[in-house]
Amino acid sequence: MANDYGSDKIRNVVLLGHSHDGKTTLAEAMLFSSGSIARLGSPDQSTATMDFEPEEQKRKISINLGVGFVEHNGFKINILDAPGFFDFFGQVASGLRAAEGAVVVVGPTSQLAVGTEIAWEHCNRTSKPRIVVVNKLDKENSDFFGAVRAMRDVLSPRPFPLHLPIGAEHDFRGIVDLLHLKAFVTSDDGKGSEVSIPDDMQARVEEYRGQLIEAAAESDDSLLEKYLDAGTLNEEEIQRGLREGILEGKVAPVVCCSATKLLGVRTLLSTIAELMPPPQVEPDKPAKAFVFNTGGDQFGRVSYFKVMAGTVKADAHLPNMSRGGEERLAQIFFPRGKEHVAATEIHAGDIGAVTKLTHTLTGDTLGLKDGGPLPPLDLSGPAYTLALTPKARGDEEKISSGLARLSEEDPTLHVERSEETHQLVIAGLGDVHLEVTLEKLKRKYGVDATTATPRVPYRETVHGQARAEGRHVKQSGGHGQYGICVIEVEPTARGEGFVWEDKIFGGAIPQNFRASVQKGIVDTMAKGVVAGYPMVDVKVRLVDGKYHSVDSNDMAFQIAGSVAIRKGALDAGPVLLEPLVEATIRVPEKNLGDIMSDVNGRRGKILGTEPDDGYQNVKAMVPESEMLRFALDLRSITQGRGSFSKKFSHYEEMPAHLAKGIIDEFQKQHEAAS
Ligand SMILES: Nc1nc2c(ncn2[C@@H]2O[C@H](COP(=O)(O)OP(=O)(O)OP(=O)(O)O)[C@@H](O)[C@H]2O)c(=O)[nH]1
Ligand SMILES: [Mg+2]
Numbered sequence: 001m002a003n004d005y006g007s008d009k010i011r012n013v014v015l016l017g018h019s020h021d022g023k024t025t026l027a028e029a030m031l032f033s034s035g036s037i038a039r040l041g042s043p044d045q046s047t048a049t050m051d052f053e054p055e056e057q058k059r060k061i062s063i064n065l066g067v068g069f070v071e072h073n074g075f076k077i078n079i080l081d082a083p084g085f086f087d088f089f090g091q092v093a094s095g096l097r098a099a100e101g102a103v104v105v106v107g108p109t110s111q112l113a114v115g116t117e118i119a120w121e122h123c124n125r126t127s128k129p130r131i132v133v134v135n136k137l138d139k140e141n142s143d144f145f146g147a148v149r150a151m152r153d154v155l156s157p158r159p160f161p162l163h164l165p166i167g168a169e170h171d172f173r174g175i176v177d178l179l180h181l182k183a184f185v186t187s188d189d190g191k192g193s194e195v196s197i198p199d200d201m202q203a204r205v206e207e208y209r210g211q212l213i214e215a216a217a218e219s220d221d222s223l224l225e226k227y228l229d230a231g232t233l234n235e236e237e238i239q240r241g242l243r244e245g246i247l248e249g250k251v252a253p254v255v256c257c258s259a260t261k262l263l264g265v266r267t268l269l270s271t272i273a274e275l276m277p278p279p280q281v282e283p284d285k286p287a288k289a290f291v292f293n294t295g296g297d298q299f300g301r302v303s304y305f306k307v308m309a310g311t312v313k314a315d316a317h318l319p320n321m322s323r324g325g326e327e328r329l330a331q332i333f334f335p336r337g338k339e340h341v342a343a344t345e346i347h348a349g350d351i352g353a354v355t356k357l358t359h360t361l362t363g364d365t366l367g368l369k370d371g372g373p374l375p376p377l378d379l380s381g382p383a384y385t386l387a388l389t390p391k392a393r394g395d396e397e398k399i400s401s402g403l404a405r406l407s408e409e410d411p412t413l414h415v416e417r418s419e420e421t422h423q424l425v426i427a428g429l430g431d432v433h434l435e436v437t438l439e440k441l442k443r444k445y446g447v448d449a450t451t452a453t454p455r456v457p458y459r460e461t462v463h464g465q466a467r468a469e470g471r472h473v474k475q476s477g478g479h480g481q482y483g484i485c486v487i488e489v490e491p492t493a494r495g496e497g498f499v500w501e502d503k504i505f506g507g508a509i510p511q512n513f514r515a516s517v518q519k520g521i522v523d524t525m526a527k528g529v530v531a532g533y534p535m536v537d538v539k540v541r542l543v544d545g546k547y548h549s550v551d552s553n554d555m556a557f558q559i560a561g562s563v564a565i566r567k568g569a570l571d572a573g574p575v576l577l578e579p580l581v582e583a584t585i586r587v588p589e590k591n592l593g594d595i596m597s598d599v600n601g602r603r604g605k606i607l608g609t610e611p612d613d614g615y616q617n618v619k620a621m622v623p624e625s626e627m628l629r630f631a632l633d634l635r636s637i638t639q640g641r642g643s644f645s646k647k648f649s650h651y652e653e654m655p656a657h658l659a660k661g662i663i664d665e666f667q668k669q670h671e672a673a674s
Contacts, residue, residue, distance in 0.1 A: 003653065005076040005465040012078045012306070014065075016122065017105035018115025022135040024050050024062050026105055026259040026268075027081040033265045043154035048530045049337035050081040055436045056441060063436055065091040065293050066560060069221050069338040069533040072266070082114050086640045087433035090412035094362065098306045098351060101246075101276035108137050110146030112154055114639045122154050129246040129277055131253055132159050133268060135171045138258040144168070148254055155252070160215055161208050162242075162253035164268065166198060168412050175264050176201060178209045178425045179238055180665040184571045194505040206489075209446055216241025236616035239274060247277050263551065276608040276612035278562030279349035285309035288351075288367030289320065290374050291360055294409045296444070299390055301409065303360055304335065308374065309367070313345045322364040329366075361624045362411050370449045372504060379411055380643050381572050383631035384430050387423040387436075387454040395447045399424065402445030406437060410563060410674055413437055420457030420534075430631060445550075457627040458662070459577040460528060460535040465490040466571035467543075470517075470564025472556045477564040480551030484559035485509065485517045486544035489568035490536050494651075499539040509545040514555040517542060520561025526653055530574040531659075531666040537577075538641030539566065544553065576659035582607070584617060585634065585644040602626035603655075 015023040024043045032040040038133045041047030046057035050066025061572075063179040066081035080095040082088075095104070102123050106116050123130050132170075134147045144165045153161045166174040166185060172594050174185030176197055197205055216238045217227035223241045227233055233241065245251035255271055257264035286309035295302045305312070311319070316329045333340035335353045340364055346352035360366065363376030390399050400415075400653075403426060414427040428434045431462040434451075442448050467488050473646045474481040509517065518540075545560075583604070587595045592609065593619055599606060604622030627646060634642045653659075 001346050005350065007281050007283060007347065009074060010078070010279055010349040011101070011272050011276045012080070012349075012351060013101050013103050013272055013276060014080040014082055014092075014099035014128075015103050015105055015651045016082050016092065016095070016119035018107065018113035018119070018450060018513070019061060021084065021105045021107045021113065023081050023084065023257045024048050024066065026103075026133065026135060026257065026265070027068060027079050029081060029262050029265045030070055030077075030269060030332050030575065031336070033070055033262055033352060034072045035558070036068065036070045040262075040592055045200075047372045049339075052338040053367065053553075055142055055439050059644035061085050062086050063091070064295055065095045066237040066303075066337060067293075067353070069334055069351070071271065073273055073667060074270040075269075076350070077272055080351075080653050085432065086115075086427070086435075086635065087430035088120075089429055090379055090410060091293070092122060092161075092375075092579045092669060094304075095665050096126050096128060097290070097377055098304070100129070100279055102128045103131045104130050104252075104270065105129065105135050106132060106147060108134050108142030108144060108147050109141060110150045111144055112150040115174075116151070116639065117154065118501055118641060124156075126251070127249060128395045129249065131246070131268075131271060131275065132257060133255055133257050133264075135257050135259055137165050137168070137256050138170060138261050140169050140183040141579040142169055142172070144256055151254075157250050158256045159252040160211050161255075162212065162271065163264065164201065164204060164208060164258040166201070172256075172258055172261070172263060175267055175435045176205055177267060178205065178212050179242070180235065181205075181209070184267060186261070189385070192266065199415070212242075212253075213238055216246060219245030219250050243275050243277070245488040246275055280308075281307065282309040283311075283347035286370045287312050287316065288321075288342070288365065288370065288474060289318070290428050291362055291364045291366065292377070293671050294362045296409055300499060302335070302353050302355055303357050303362075304351065306351050306367065307348050308365075308595075309370070311347050314343065315427055318366040318368065320360050320364055321359070321367055321369070322376070323359060325359055327360055327366060329357075340530070350509055358491040361408055377411060380429075383427070383634075383644060385425050385427040385432050385433065385454050385628065386451040387425050388420075388449040389424075391448040391450055395449075397426075398445060398447045400450055402441050402447055403437075405445070405521065406440055410437075418457070421455040423454055425454050430635065436473045453628050456628075457579060458531070458533040458568070458654070460530055460533050461488060461575055461577055461653075462491050462535075462569055463573035463575050466573075468566045468568035468571060470560040470562065470567065471522075472559040472563060475548075475551055480548070480553035481553070481556040481559075482546075482548035482575070483513065483516070483553075483558075484554035485542060485557065485560045485564050487564045487568055488518075488520070488541040488543055489565070489572045490539050491572075492539045494537055496524065496537055496539075498536070501541040504545065509547050509557070511541075513545075513547060513552060513554070514542060516554045516557035517545070517561035517564075520558030521565045522563050523558070524562040528666075529531045529569040531576060531663045533576070536568065538569070540568075574656040574659075575656070576665060578653055578654040580621050580649045581624050581627060581646040583620050583622050583627065583644055583646040584618065585642065586612070586615050586617050587634075587638050587642040588615055590644065591638050592618070594643070595634075598633065598637060602630070622646075623652075623654075624648075 082095040097418035289305040293304040365373035608617040
């Protein structure tokens with residue numbers, strides 16, 4: 001049974017790597033080879049266990065963290081299949097959090113892929129022990145040793161072969177295990193069998209086994225001593241040394257595989273069982289589970305958890321230690337793609353899932369009070385934003401509630417209604433992330449939306465002074481309209497907002513109608529006077545006016561005020577204020593020059609740079625309007641290695657020629673409309 005494993009017999013591994021290098025195919029091969037699934041699916045045919053969502057099948061990429069398990073040689077191995085595409089980093093973070101070790105899947109070429117480097121950095125950052133799989137060795141021009149060399153040139157800890165391939169390309173047919181000194185081949189009928197190490201490989205096997213033993217010896221002082229004395233180590237010692245070296249992040253063994261040909265798959269499972277560390281948990285403490293991811297399927301919301309202490313039982317009531325309240329875990333199960341393998345209890349170290357929790361989100365800890373909640377996931381902030389408008393009228397409510405649900409499932413998705421621009425804005429990690437979000441919104445909640453670049457919340461103000469008259473006079477027959485005011489407009493200090501001065505002496509306008517003038521001006525300024533954005537930091541002095549004892553009324557003076565401020569503001573030299581953000585941009589050393597000139601091109605100012613472990617952290621002050629597509633441009637400049645965050649800083653006057661363009665455009669539309 002899938003739940004009879006003590007934590008020492010459990011391995012939780014996350015498959016990481018460059019997009020398309022075969023993680024999902026490898027996961028499928030592992031599930032099939034171990035008998036966990038009866039039919040071998042493929043992402044190419046939309047039948048892979050781990051890629052079951054329509055958005056994944058349509059694009060033939062993984063979007064969600066696939067979760068499944070295999071039983072192999074008395075071990076239970078939980079497999080977390082992470083997406084390689086950068087936009088879905090949130091899912092990678094979830095996988096890293098739940099796994100004790102990573103299996104980094106790479107292509108069989110001497111060209112190191114960016115995604116491999118990034119996966120490596122994630123492992124280094126989270127101190128994850130790792131095994132590397134060179135996949136697709138059945139392919140033409142595949143080059144196992146080239147791939148190893150490319151990695152060794154750049155990556156630390158340095159990878160070295162644990163297995164060697166037998167045959168190459170279409171003739172790739174087996175592996176030599178350098179640790180156990182055994183060879184396995186697969187015959188044409190798909191059956192694997194042990195054979196003796198091919199004669200023509202003996203020299204190579206010697207050479208690489210030597211490296212392996214050295215690596216094992218270097219990870220432990222007592223082993224090193226023994227190695228220096230005896231000149232070699234026995235199998236048990238090599239294994240112990242490797243296990244320690246892997247755990248301490250000193251070594252990274254490389255194995256060979258063809259996921260599609262099911263070659264090297266069972267040996268990989270054995271390697272995971274032998275060399276990856278078991279979960280560090282507390283089986284004898286009260287139950288505690290960490291929710292590392294949230295998904296949805298035909299049964300509703302699914303919360304994926306790792307049991308950190310004790311045993312989680314079906315029907316348990318567990319407090320949410322992060323958020324308060326209590327959850328009933330009515331049906332717990334072992335997930336295998338979209339399949340639910342029912343469970344009655346899930347032990348410490350194991351991974352399970354539960355449907356229909358009421359308020360628990362990714363990053364929460366469920367458990368009886370014993371220690372505090374575990375820290376939430378460490379996710380970089382959203383970078384790319386779009387404004388949404390429903391396609392069908394009246395769908396606003398449905399869109400908002402659908403997005404709210406999706407953002408609960410996906411901590412890298414943020415939704416807000418902008419107070420300044422009144423737009424519904426969604427923010428995510430990239431354009432594909434948001435595109436997929438909209439597809440899910442349509443599929444799950446039946447609402448469709450059009451997207452646009454979000455409006456920037458500019459503000460209007462004036463540069464100089466002007467005097468203007470506002471007239472609203474209509475006296476032809478019947479009840480008339482009469483209101484005339486004269487105002488002077490000038491700027492105030494930044495941040496003062498609106499200052500009103502009443503300088504009328506005598507009774508040019510009666511007191512109550514002066515308030516009407518003021519209201520007309522304030523209302524117009526709020527809506528925007530010259531370009532449709534709120535006007536701020538302006539002083540208006542009411543200096544003169546005229547009224548009529550019968551035809552004057554509140555509305556007439558409000559309109560007069562509105563006319564006066566429109567004229568006055570235009571004459572006083574209107575300018576726009578634009579929001580500036582302080583951006584912190586992290587790029588590899590070698591991209592520093594490119595990013596500095598990119599920031600300059602965005603009218604930004606570099607505030608400083610700080611080296612950080614092969615990277616540079618660049619601080620810059622940049623107009624918000626120039627940052628709307630930065631997430632996409634940064635990705636192409638750095639090939640996905642860069643990241644950034646930004647926060648609002650202050651408003652500044654926009655260069656006149658840019659402001660003029662926006663004001664003229666608004667005036668044109670306004671004239672056309674009136
Ligand atoms: N020839 C060959 N093709 C393979 C092998 N493994 C995977 N592929 C193919 O590589 C392509 C990508 O495979 P996936 O398993 O979807 O790759 P992935 O790493 O999961 O991709 P993402 O989830 O998008 O990061 C598919 O067309 C697979 O059929 C292999 O061992 N040999
Ligand atoms: Mg995949």
